Amino acid sequence: MNELRNEGRAAWAIARKELQIFGRYRLNAVNSVIQPLYQTLIPGVLLGATFAIGGQAVGLAETAGTTDIVGYLFLGMLALNLASAGFWRVAFSIKMELDAGTLEPAWLTPTRRETFVIGMTISGLIIAVVATVVLVLIGIWLFGAGIAPRLAVAVPILTVSSVGILGIGYLIGAIVLRMRDANFFVDAADFIFVVLSGAAFPIIVLPELVRWISYLLPTTHALDLMRVAALDTRPLLPLPLEWLMLVLTSVALLIVGRAAWLSTEHRLRVRGTLGQH
Amino acid sequence: MTLADLRGDLRAFWAATRKEWRILRRYPGSFLSFIFWPIALPLAFVFQAQAFSGGRADTAAAFAERTGTTEVAGFLFVGWATYMWLSIILWGPGTSLRTEQIRGSLEAIFMTPASRLVVLFGPAVSQLIWAIWIFVVVGVALWLGFGVAIGPVEAVRALGVIVVGVPALYAIGALFAAVVLRFGEVHALVQGVRGLFTAVCGMSFPIVVLPDWAQTLALSLPPTYLIADLRAVLLSGSEIGRIIGDLAVLAGMGAILAIAAVFAFKRTEQHARRGGRLAQY
Numbered sequence: 266m267n268e269l270r271n272e273g274r275a276a277w278a279i280a281r282k283e284l285q286i287f288g289r290y291r292l293n294a295v296n297s298v299i300q301p302l303y304q305t306l307i308p309g310v311l312l313g314a315t316f317a318i319g320g321q322a323v324g325l326a327e328t329a330g331t332t333d334i335v336g337y338l339f340l341g342m343l344a345l346n347l348a349s350a351g352f353w354r355v356a357f358s359i360k361m362e363l364d365a366g367t368l369e370p371a372w373l374t375p376t377r378r379e380t381f382v383i384g385m386t387i388s389g390l391i392i393a394v395v396a397t398v399v400l401v402l403i404g405i406w407l408f409g410a411g412i413a414p415r416l417a418v419a420v421p422i423l424t425v426s427s428v429g430i431l432g433i434g435y436l437i438g439a440i441v442l443r444m445r446d447a448n449f450f451v452d453a454a455d456f457i458f459v460v461l462s463g464a465a466f467p468i469i470v471l472p473e474l475v476r477w478i479s480y481l482l483p484t485t486h487a488l489d490l491m492r493v494a495a496l497d498t499r500p501l502l503p504l505p506l507e508w509l510m511l512v513l514t515s516v517a518l519l520i521v522g523r524a525a526w527l528s529t530e531h532r533l534r535v536r537g538t539l540g541q542h
Numbered sequence: 543m544t545l546a547d548l549r550g551d552l553r554a555f556w557a558a559t560r561k562e563w564r565i566l567r568r569y570p571g572s573f574l575s576f577i578f579w580p581i582a583l584p585l586a587f588v589f590q591a592q593a594f595s596g597g598r599a600d601t602a603a604a605f606a607e608r609t610g611t612t613e614v615a616g617f618l619f620v621g622w623a624t625y626m627w628l629s630i631i632l633w634g635p636g637t638s639l640r641t642e643q644i645r646g647s648l649e650a651i652f653m654t655p656a657s658r659l660v661v662l663f664g665p666a667v668s669q670l671i672w673a674i675w676i677f678v679v680v681g682v683a684l685w686l687g688f689g690v691a692i693g694p695v696e697a698v699r700a701l702g703v704i705v706v707g708v709p710a711l712y713a714i715g716a717l718f719a720a721v722v723l724r725f726g727e728v729h730a731l732v733q734g735v736r737g738l739f740t741a742v743c744g745m746s747f748p749i750v751v752l753p754d755w756a757q758t759l760a761l762s763l764p765p766t767y768l769i770a771d772l773r774a775v776l777l778s779g780s781e782i783g784r785i786i787g788d789l790a791v792l793a794g795m796g797a798i799l800a801i802a803a804v805f806a807f808k809r810t811e812q813h814a815r816r817g818g819r820l821a822q823y
Binding site: 292293295296299300303304307308309311312313315316317318322323324325326327328329334449452456457460465466467470471 | 600
C-alpha cells in the first residue's frame with residue numbers, strides 16, 4: 266500500500282514537471298489549444314458549406330443523422346485532443362529525456378518505469394481537459410449553450426477512454442524507445458487513429474475492411490456515444506453494445522500497450538542501449 | 543557586383559543546395575513522410591466530402607456549381623498539395639537558419655564572402671525538389687486512386703503557375719527567416735500563419751463560401767491565387783491566357799513581398815550583428 270502511495274506521488278511529480286515545461290512555452294501552449302480550430306474545424310465546416318443545399322447539410326443527415334456540421338466536427342475535435350494526449354505527450358517527453366541524456370538517470374531512481382508513462386499521460390490528459398474546456402467555452406460562445414448540459418455524459422465516457430489513452434501512451438513510449446527517431450511514425454499513427462475514430466466524418470463512409478479497424482479503437486465508441494448524446498446522431502451500434510465496446514477496447518489497449526512497454530524495457534536493460542539516441 | 547562575384551555566389555548557391563540534399567538523404571524516414579502525407583491528408587478530406595455529399599445528386603451539383611469542377615478528389619488533392627508545399631516553404635529558410643544557429647555554424651557562414659541570399663535561399667532549392675515530388679505523388683495518387691489523369695499539357699501549365707508563384711511564397715519564407723534572426727523561435731508564428739492560410743485560402747473549399755470580409759482577406763494572400771490557378775489549369779483545362787490576370791496579381795505580390803523580405807532580412811541581420819546576437823539562440 267505504501268509502495269502504491271509512493272508511486273502515485275512519483276506519477277504526480279512527473280506530471281507536474283511535464284506541465285511546468287509545457288507552460289514555459291506560452292505561445293506554443295496557446296497554439297496547441299486553438300490549432301484544432303483552424304486545422305480541422307474551419308476547413309471541415311467550409312467544405313460542408315460547399316455541399317450544402319439552402320444552408321442545410323442534407324448530405325450529412327444521410328450519413329450521420331444530423332445536419333449540425335459544426336457540432337459534429339466540434340465533438341470530433343475533442344476526440345482529437347484526447348488522442349493527442351496519449352500520442353504526443355508521451356512521445357515528446359520520452360524523446361526529450363533521451364535527447365537530454367536524462368532518461369538513464371531517471372530510470373536509476375527507485376520509481377517503477379511504468380510510473381513515468383503514467384505521469385506523462387496524466388499531464389497529457391490534464392492538458393487535453395483544459396483544452397477541451399476552452400474549446401467548449403468557445404463552442405458555447407459561438408453556437409449557444411444548448412450543447413453544454415448534454416455534454417455531461419462526456420465525463421464517464423472520457424473517464425473510461427483514459428484507460429485506453431494510457432494504453433496508447435505505453436505503446437507509443439515503447440515505440441519511441443525502440444525507434445528513437447519516431448516523429449514521423451507518431452505523427453502518422455496519431456493522424457490515422459484520429460481519422461479512423463471518425464473525428465472528421467462518420468466511419469460508415471470508410472471501406473468495410475478499414476471500418477472494422479475503426480470498431481477496435483476506443484475513441485470511435487467514445488466519440489459516437491458523445492455525438493448520440495449531444496446531437497442525437499444515429500449510433501454506430503446499439504448503445505449498450507457501444508458502451509461494452511468502449512470498455513473492452515480501452516482495457517485491451519491498456520493490456521497490449523503495457524505488455525509492449527515492459528518487453529521494450531526488458532530489451533533495453535539487457536542490451537544496455539537506454540542511453541543511445 | 544562583378545561577374546566574378548556572381549560566379550562565386552552561384553558556386554556557393556550550388557554548394558549550399560548539395561549540402562542540404564546530402565543531409566536530407568541521411569534521414570530516409572523523411573522520404574516516407576513525403577509519400578504518406580500528400581496522400582493521407584487529402585484522402586481524409588475526400589472521405590469527409592463523401593460524408594457531406596451523402597451520395598445525393600443535389601449536393602454533388604451544389605459542389606460543382608461552387609467549385610467549377612465535378613472532380614471532388616482532384617479539387618482536394620490539389621488544394622492540400624499546395625498546402626504542403628507552402629508548409630515546406632514557410633518552415634524552410636527559417637528552419638535552416640535556426641538549425642545553423644543551434645549548431646553554432648551560422649556565425650561562421652556569415653563570415654564567408656558569399657551573399658546573404660545564398661545563405662537564405664541555397665537550402666530552398668532542395669526544398670523545391672520536395673515540392674515537385676509532392677505534386678508527382680499527388681498526380682499518381684489521383685490517377686491510380688480516382689482515375690483523374692493529368693496530361694502533359696496540363697502539367698506544363700501547372701509548372702508555369704508554380705514558377706509565377708515561387709517569388710511570392712519564397713519571399714514569405716524569407717520574412718519568416720528574418721523573424722528567426724530577430725526572435726529565435728517562430729514555431730507558433732508559422733503555425734498561426736499556416737492556420738490563417740488554411741482557414742481562408744481555400745485548400746479544402748472554394749472561397750465563395752466565405753463571408754465577404756474573409757473573401758477580401760483571402761484575395762490579399764498569394765496562396766489563394768496559386769491554389770485557384772492550379773485547380774483551373776489541372777482540373778478545368780483552363781489555358782494560361784484565361785488566368786493571366788490572376789498570375790499578374792501573383793507576380794505583383796511576389797515583387798512587393800520580395801522587396802519587403804530583402805529589406806527586413808538586411809535590417810534584422812544588421813541588428814543581430816551590431817548586438818552580437820547572431821550566435822545566440
